[in-house]
Amino acid sequence: MPIKVAPILAELRQDHRNMARLLSLLEQQSEAIFDEETSDLERMVDIMHYLTVYSDAVHHPKEDRLYAELRAARPDLSQGMGRVCDEHHTLSLQSAQLRDKLVEANSGNFVRRKEIVADALRYVGSLREHMRWEESDLFRRLDVMVAEGHDEIESSTLVDHRDPLFGATIEARFKALFDAIGS
Numbered sequence: 001m002p003i004k005v006a007p008i009l010a011e012l013r014q015d016h017r018n019m020a021r022l023l024s025l026l027e028q029q030s031e032a033i034f035d036e037e038t039s040d041l042e043r044m045v046d047i048m049h050y051l052t053v054y055s056d057a058v059h060h061p062k063e064d065r066l067y068a069e070l071r072a073a074r075p076d077l078s079q080g081m082g083r084v085c086d087e088h089h090t091l092s093l094q095s096a097q098l099r100d101k102l103v104e105a106n107s108g109n110f111v112r113r114k115e116i117v118a119d120a121l122r123y124v125g126s127l128r129e130h131m132r133w134e135e136s137d138l139f140r141r142l143d144v145m146v147a148e149g150h151d152e153i154e155s156s157t158l159v160d161h162r163d164p165l166f167g168a169t170i171e172a173r174f175k176a177l178f179d180a181i182g183s
Helices: 005-034 041-073 083-106 113-147 172-181
Strands: 002-004 152-154
Touching: 002 005, 005 041, 005 113, 005 152, 005 172, 041 083, 041 113, 041 152, 041 172, 083 113
Parallel strands: none
Antiparallel strands: 002 152
16 A cells, blocks of 8 residues: 655654654763763663664664665665665664663673763764764655655555654653653
8 A cells, every 4th residue: 555755754854853862862871971970871771772673673664665765766866875774784783782782781790881981972973963964865855756746655665663752652661761851
């Protein structure tokens, strides 16, 4: 069954705003670790869990699918965009590694503070830059594709899961994180 692309793009843009809020909180907690202040490793684990189960597993595959549609419908508009899927793969590896390191530290296992801070800040910077690029380039190209009449794709080709943190129903696992970001 075909679905409209414009609402998917609007959802992806909202996801970026939501992820930016989480990245700010992750950055704040990382700075607290660096300054040897009280930090909340459990909150950091929750952020990274969300970013792996939603952003990496749902959000990025939607973007990959829209990029594939752009490539098929408007090859001229997709030139130079091959980095989309590569960056998603790299970000997914970074997020899983950071999540695992935070889980280890939160479990009481030895993990160097500087290593956590460096990895977290590197990830925050990478994801922010990636989202900026998508907003300023990829999404604008997709907007052109939609405006020119290629505004539907097959729904069966999209990963479609509800957002466990910012969706209509908050999963219990993310309730404390939801409360922490003041949504």
